[in-house]
Amino acid sequence: MNDKTNELTIQLESFEGPLDLLLHLIKELKVDIFDIPMVEITNQYFHYLQTMQELRLDVAGDYLLMAATLLEIKSRMLLPKKDIEIEDDFYEEGEDPREELINQLLEYKRIQQAAKVLKEMENERGDFFTKLPADLDSYRQSIPLSPGEVSSEDLISAIQKMYQKLLRKKPLSARLNQEESSVDQTMIDILDKFEQLKKGKDVTIPFTDFYEVATRAHIVTTFLAMLELVREKKIYFIQDVTYGDILLKRLWEEADEDE
Incomplete structure (x- = not known):
């Protein structure tokens, strides 16, 4: 052939x-x-x-x-x-x-x-190569916090306690048909609250003061707004005593401090 x-x-x-x-x-x-x-x-x-x-x-x-x-x-x-x-x-x-x-x-x-x-x-x-699971136990060591610093566990615990407290406090009818704000609008509202108290530059506002509506959407939106403001270095969380109330403090820009 x-x-x-x-x-x-x-x-x-x-x-x-x-x-x-x-x-x-x-x-x-x-x-x-x-x-x-x-x-x-x-x-x-x-x-x-x-x-x-x-x-x-x-x-x-x-x-x-x-x-x-x-x-x-x-x-x-x-x-x-x-x-x-x-x-x-x-x-x-x-x-x-x-x-x-x-x-x-x-x-x-x-x-x-x-x-x-x-x-x-x-x-x-087939061009990608996978990596075998690594032992990450050595990276899980707890790093001590400086006095006044707040851990993520503290924030989660504060939200859970505050939500349960609001549910017990607010009647069902008050929790219905609430108009929810966006994250951007809530960020503005938080900064406005500090603006109203600007005369005391070292003023702190309790974490729970920003939660007046007992809805999950409001709680999540407010918490996301706080985290975004922390990321933008406009506010930060502090805790005067261990397991105490979490407070918010404003980081003022130099131009604001001169006023």
Whole structure:
């Protein structure tokens, strides 16, 4: 068997099924998939099947079924229109005999494209290397806080206690239909409260003074506003005694201090 025959054998075995073979033939003939020339396609298809048999390659049943389908469509395309109508009512008047085959090819083409994208994603993922879990116990050592500093656990505990207190204090009717403020608006409200007390630059405001509405949305919004102001270095949390009340203190800019 010469090199050309070997090459043909590999090419024939590379098709995943009859639809794959048909798409290949359509591409080779450079024709529109919506206007398949059935005579040429059928002839080329049977040529491939004959070559497979000559090379003693197994021809699967789905290839033979497609061959029969192509012959039927080819014959209907060649018959005069009136003869098709008289023969049977399998095709409605004006229906293209190739329509079902075209739909199958389009669906198969979409599946091929999806498979190609998934394969590319798999290859890209293969370029990443995972790291085995590391022992982080050495990084979990507790760092002592300076006097007056507040830990994240203290803040969470303060919010939980304050929320439970508000729920007990406020009647249900007072907790309904409250108009919630945005984080940005709440940040402005917090700074305005400090502005009203600006004469005492070292003034502190209790953490709980900013929670007057017993709704989860209000509590979360106010807490996020406080954290954002801390990040922007406009306020900070202090705690005079361990497990005592958490206070907010304003960080004034130099221009503000001169006023």
